[in-house]
Amino acid sequence: MNQKTKYVILLILTVMIIAVYVWDSINIKSEIKQINSKLSNMDDQLRSGTGIMDEVINIRQHFTKKKNILISHRISGPDLLNEIESLSDLANEMDLNINNLEIDPRNTFPALNNNVEDIRIDLERHSLNFQLSGKFLNVGNFMEILEENSTHLHLQQCFFNLDSIDPKGVVAELQYLTYGGAEE
Secondary structure (H helix, E strand, O other): OOHHHHHHHHHHHHHHHHHHHHHHHHHHHHHHHHHHHHHHHHHHHHHHHHHHHHHHHHHHHHHHHHHHHHHHOEOOHHHHHHHHHHHHHHHHHOOOEEEEEEEEOOOOOOOHHHOOOOOOOOOEEEEEEEEEEEEHHHHHHHHHHHHHHOOOOEEEEEEEEEOOOOOOEEEEEEEEEEEEOOOO
8 A cells, every 4th residue: 555545544544533532522521511400400409408398397396386285275074074163153153054064075186196107196175065145245254254264165166146035135055175185
């Protein structure tokens, strides 16, 4: 082979090697850009994820606070009887009549224990239902005094009807909630 042919072949090979090198370098740079873009995106997601963890921590603290408040409202059987006695005394002082007093023994607390695996709330919610008859203003004062003085009874429902026996009176159907549980 002559010198000129060898030179052309060598030149073509050199140009091809340089072209392959440049092409490979461009591909590597584009892959690096894609990877950097993905890493930047993941970093942004992780940064925004810290806000989610803060929200989870705040929700957990709020749940614990509300759970402790409910536990503080727990009442035992004898304490409930004392509450009913003081409720009756207050009604007598205000010239009101209590009728159909009933403690519902069923637990009306939502079944959260089935949904939450690690956290068990040992609370039961029972209702205390009764009718209160007398003058409207006295019934209202009774409810206000009971709300201020009783930490164990919480008004759930209240319905007013006119008293068919006393034309100046009303009959209030009241439902109060009480909380009890296994750790009483």
